[in-house]
Amino acid sequence: MTERKDLHLLIVDDEKHILEILSLLLSKHFTKITTAMNGKEGLEKITQHSDIKCVLSDIRMPIMDGISFIKEVRAKGNDVPFIFFTGHGTDPLMIEATKYGAFDFISKPNFKSLEQVILNATKESGEADDLVKSFENIKK
Amino acid sequence: MPQLYTICYLGTDDVFYDDLIKYYNYMASVKQNMAFDYSRFDVTIEYGIETFLAKCDDTPPDLTFIDFYNMVEDNTRICDISHMMLTLKKSYYFNTIAFVGLFATKDDLFKHSYMFSYGMCYSYIKRDTSEGTVFRDPAYIGLGIGLRFETFAVAPDIDLFYKLGAIASVPGFAINAIDIETDLSIEPSFDMIVKFFFFPDFNIEKFPILIKNHGERTYDHVHRYVLEIPYHNKLKAITDDVVPFYNDTMDTWIENSSLTFDDKLETILIIDGDELPPLEIYKLKRSCKYNIERRTYVAHCNDSIYNLRPSIIFFNMDDDEENKKGKEIPSNNTNMFFQIINAIKLINDYVPIIILFNSPSTSTALQKAYGYTALLAHKEHISIDPIAMLLAISSKKQSANSKRKIYYPFKLCDIRRKALVKEEILITSLTEHEITFASKKEYPCFTTFQIDVPVDAFITIVEPTHELKFVKNNFHYMAFIHGVDEQDLSYLRKFVNKIIFEPLEEFVRIGVEEDEEEALEKEFELQEELLFTPDNIIKKEEELVPEKEKKVRIRKAKNRTSSFKGKSKL
Numbered sequence: 001m002t003e004r005k006d007l008h009l010l011i012v013d014d015e016k017h018i019l020e021i022l023s024l025l026l027s028k029h030f031t032k033i034t035t036a037m038n039g040k041e042g043l044e045k046i047t048q049h050s051d052i053k054c055v056l057s058d059i060r061m062p063i064m065d066g067i068s069f070i071k072e073v074r075a076k077g078n079d080v081p082f083i084f085f086t087g088h089g090t091d092p093l094m095i096e097a098t099k100y101g102a103f104d105f106i107s108k109p110n111f112k113s114l115e116q117v118i119l120n121a122t123k124e125s126g127e128a129d130d131l132v133k134s135f136e137n138i139k140k
Numbered sequence: 141m142p143q144l145y146t147i148c149y150l151g152t153d154d155v156f157y158d159d160l161i162k163y164y165n166y167m168a169s170v171k172q173n174m175a176f177d178y179s180r181f182d183v184t185i186e187y188g189i190e191t192f193l194a195k196c197d198d199t200p201p202d203l204t205f206i207d208f209y210n211m212v213e214d215n216t217r218i219c220d221i222s223h224m225m226l227t228l229k230k231s232y233y234f235n236t237i238a239f240v241g242l243f244a245t246k247d248d249l250f251k252h253s254y255m256f257s258y259g260m261c262y263s264y265i266k267r268d269t270s271e272g273t274v275f276r277d278p279a280y281i282g283l284g285i286g287l288r289f290e291t292f293a294v295a296p297d298i299d300l301f302y303k304l305g306a307i308a309s310v311p312g313f314a315i316n317a318i319d320i321e322t323d324l325s326i327e328p329s330f331d332m333i334v335k336f337f338f339f340p341d342f343n344i345e346k347f348p349i350l351i352k353n354h355g356e357r358t359y360d361h362v363h364r365y366v367l368e369i370p371y372h373n374k375l376k377a378i379t380d381d382v383v384p385f386y387n388d389t390m391d392t393w394i395e396n397s398s399l400t401f402d403d404k405l406e407t408i409l410i411i412d413g414d415e416l417p418p419l420e421i422y423k424l425k426r427s428c429k430y431n432i433e434r435r436t437y438v439a440h441c442n443d444s445i446y447n448l449r450p451s452i453i454f455f456n457m458d459d460d461e462e463n464k465k466g467k468e469i470p471s472n473n474t475n476m477f478f479q480i481i482n483a484i485k486l487i488n489d490y491v492p493i494i495i496l497f498n499s500p501s502t503s504t505a506l507q508k509a510y511g512y513t514a515l516l517a518h519k520e521h522i523s524i525d526p527i528a529m530l531l532a533i534s535s536k537k538q539s540a541n542s543k544r545k546i547y548y549p550f551k552l553c554d555i556r557r558k559a560l561v562k563e564e565i566l567i568t569s570l571t572e573h574e575i576t577f578a579s580k581k582e583y584p585c586f587t588t589f590q591i592d593v594p595v596d597a598f599i600t601i602v603e604p605t606h607e608l609k610f611v612k613n614n615f616h617y618m619a620f621i622h623g624v625d626e627q628d629l630s631y632l633r634k635f636v637n638k639i640i641f642e643p644l645e646e647f648v649r650i651g652v653e654e655d656e657e658e659a660l661e662k663e664f665e666l667q668e669e670l671l672f673t674p675d676n677i678i679k680k681e682e683e684l685v686p687e688k689e690k691k692v693r694i695r696k697a698k699n700r701t702s703s704f705k706g707k708s709k710l
Contacts, residue, residue, distance in 0.1 A: 074500075086508075094509035095474055101500030105508045131495075134503055134516050135530050138493055139537055 007122055008032040008049060012042040012057040012069065013085065022056065022111065029115045039064030043072050046080070053122050056106075056114075058085045059093045067093055070100040081121035083114075142168070142175040145283055146199055150183045150192060150221075151207025151242065156270055160205065163275040167286070174285060184211060189224050193419035200234050203282040207242040209266060212252065219553040220426065225258040226552075227422045229360045232436035233414050235259075238282025242266050242274070246596065249623050253598070254558040256588045257309035257321065257359040261600055263623040273573065277620050281586065281602055289605045292571035295639045300647040302567050302577075304589045304599075305335060305560025309359045312402070312549035315390065316369055317350060321361040322561050323587040328352050332367055333562040337555065339393050344370060344385045345562070362584055394548060402549040404431040405535060409450035411435050411480075412497075412522050413458060413472050420524040428528065429535045431549075437470035438479060445483045449490060452534065455480065456497040456522035481510050495530065497522035560590055567647050568611065570639070572632040575599055575621060578614035589619070593647055594635040595628040597621055 007030045011022050019035045027033050034049060036042040038061045046052055055073070059066035070082050081103040086094060094105055103121045106114060147164060149157050157180055164176040179201070181192040195201075206225075211217050228234040241263045243249040249263050256263075261281050264274040280286040308322035318336070326332050328349040336342055347367035357364050372384035408430045410416065416434075425432045433448055435441050444450075458472045477496070484490060491514050496506060499517040507515050518526060550557040565577040575591075588600045599619035608616040624632065634652035644650070 079500075094505075095478060098499070098501040098506055098509045099474055102505040102509070103502050104504050130503075131516060131518050131526065132529065132533065135493070135495075136533060138514055138516070139534060 004029055004031050005119065006031050007053045007118070008034065008051045009118065010034045010036065010042060010045055010049070010052045010055045010057075012036045012039065012055065012061070012066070014038055014058060014061040018058070018085075018108070021109075022114075025111060026114070026118070030118070038062055039066060039069030039072070042069050046073060046078065052080060054118050055080055055082045056085070056118075057082060059091060059097065065093075067096050067100070070097060070102070074100045083117055083121060142173050144175050144177060145203065145285075146177045146179070146201040148192065148195070148201040148204040149178070149180045149207070150188075150204065151180075151209065152182050152184065153207055153209065153266075156207065156242070156266070159270040160275060163272065164279070167275075167279070171285070183221060184214070184217060189220050190419050190423065193224065193227070193417070193422055196228060196234060196237070197417040197419060201237055203238050203240065203278055205240045205242060205278070206260075207266075208248060208252065209242060209244045212244070212248045215553055218252065219551070222255065222258050222552045223425050224422055225255070225260070226359065227418050227425065227434075229259040230434060231414065231418055231421075234418055235360075238262075238278060240264065240274070240278045240282075243623075246623065246625050246628075250596070251555060252553075253307065253590070253623075254309060254553075254555060256307040256598070257361060257558075258552075259360040261586055261588070262620070263598055265623065265625040267626060273622075277622065280605075281600065281620070284603075289573075292573050293633070293636050293640065295570045295636045296568075298567045298569060298639070298644070298647070300567050300644060301564055302591075302593065302647040303562050303564050304591050305562055306583075307588045307590060307598075308334065308559040308561050309361065310336070310550060310557045310559055311358050312547055313369075314547050315387070315394070316371075318347070318367045318369060319364065320367060320559055320561075321357055321359050321364045322559075323362045323584050324561050324563065325363055325582070326352070326365070326561075332365065334367070335560040335562065337558055339397075339556075341389055342385070342393075344383050346370070398548075400551075400554070402551045402554075403429075404549065405429045406451040407431045407433055407448045408452045408454070408531065409433050409435065409444060409448060410454045410522075410527070411438060411441070411472060412454070412456045413437060415456055415522050416524060424524055424528060424531075428531050430531055438472055438476035439470040441480075445480060446487060449487075449492075451492050452530070453480070453492050453494045454497065454522060454527055455494060457499055459498065478510065481512050481515075484512070495526075563589070566611070566614070568609070568616065570594075570636055572629060572636055573621060574602075574605075574618055576604075576608055576616065576618050578611040578616050580614055582615055583617065591621075593649055594632055595624060595649075597628060598623040 009026060009030050009032070011019055011033060012035070013019050014037055023033050023035060034045050034052065036045050039057070040063050042055070042057065043064070057066045057069060066084055073080065079101065082101065083104045083106060084094070084097055084102055085108050086105050087108065104117050106117065147160070149160060151157070161178055168174050168176055179195060181195070182188050183192060206221060225239055228237050237259070239260045241249070241255055241260045243263065243265055246265055249265065262278045276286050306322055306324050308320050311319045311321065313319060320334065326349065328351070331346045331348055333345055334347060335345055348370065349365055350368050351366040353364055369390065371387040374386065410432065412434065414436045421432070421434055433444065433450065435444055455477060456472060457474070457477060484492065494512070494515045495518060496515065497518050498521045499506065500519065501517055503515060503517045506517050507513050563579070563581070565579045567575065567577050569576045583601055585601055585603060588598055591597055591599055599621050601617050601619045604618040608618060621632070631652065635650065638650065638652050
């Protein structure tokens, strides 16, 4: 069994079974998982736990949706990476989310690559290097 | 608080600069409600143009005199200045700058008269003593201000038809068609009559219009056309009304001249909300191998994506804060960016790379959100360094010859790019300073034409300085005459004076006698020298030119709308 990464994740979704599945899946790879049922709860959790390194959030939720959630987090000066869950295809709210700094979008229930996406979100990398490398890859 | 105008002089002539300051200081002393600030730059030295552009970013000048006196043989410098003018003219915030060209000789002016397409609105042949017109007329054209215009001898009621040529510019051509930009509006159902200067044997002048306003305007003109080259079919007989021109003549010329055309690679589009200083844009244009097109806002793109097909688009996203302040300026927000992506998706087989600056999201997130894979994000605001770096990477992968076989662009300082769109007008009156004419067509204010009667010169349509008579079913225009030397001026005076008493039957050059001039000049008061008198020789108070600021400043909108007319029919 691979060693678990020492990372605190926050998972926010109004569907309880999604929270359970993801908690089970990701607890094999990461040391600490916190969950919340909507954006308002998620905001409370982030305030309580300053060591949260990555947020996985649904976009459409009652009480406080994913867009309002990330907006509030950013307003507090917190640039923690956000990975959003989406339904099939593109959601107009995805564009709205990019205004506040979305790291990635994962379609439910394709959680296979989620571990790697989380690791990418939490590692430090040079923006300029990424831009040049990405540009060179596209030009090929 | 007096209105402050900034005037720049790009040159090294101390005497001219002193005269400039004296004149405008005098104007300020008469008008009271205006003040002038002066700057001077030597653009013949290294970084001279860059220094001027840095100044523009800080305090954009209202009027700029460019002294080509000792520059005309330096083609590199002329190209640099052309690039500088266009960089400013294509900018939302700087295109209000009025440029005046100063030349040593008429030959120099005519050789570089393509500069009227880059924003030059007035020209002057320098003399030992600067005449007031070189300062007064540009102030009227560029700033909408001035002192009272003196009374010249007027040849009224001329009412003769005359063909003149509207200045036009040719971005480039293909084997069967020519791109041309001009201020004139001509319906595609009509042919365009144009004099081109490609090579001596290019003698056709009548061209069917294939498309009007199909693409982006590259220069300081209102309309862009594609004209068909009407090659003569060798199987057809040559009639009297046909000027035969064969496609193998064109082929031969293209083949022999291939190395003289511009060798820019593809087009790059920058949409930056004017965040990039003009200096940086200028340096990028001069240094990179791409054709750089810059648009300030998406709202100004007007089908840029479809027409230009840029291979790379650099887009700077507005900060949310700016939009929240409720400024009444266009914006480059997510909605506008979405429009760009949608426009791209509508074009078949077209997938440009888009670099989105000032994006807090990752490239992956953006690609999924917008459903577009060739989209890269950069967290920082747009700047030249990453653009230059990416273009350098891109240009290494591209062949410079890929476009040459289809389209042949002219270099910016290639005199062959100049063209004259022929128009027939009705001359109504003439002085040595201005000409009035009528036409059924509408011409934008500040359209420049080339004339050869009474002298070889240029005229630029201005807001009339006095009421023009009604000409039924016509628009009536006034235009300042410029680009004349002392000999021309002398001949003009004689010409006007003669035709007052001996009206012409056709508007052509005529012979004038020396002694006639002396006799006639006594009857007319020439007040021009009196006006330019820092020592206050004038005893009467000057009447002020009626405030035309609002109307003349529509000049600034020449590029943004083609709806402005010259003087409307009364």
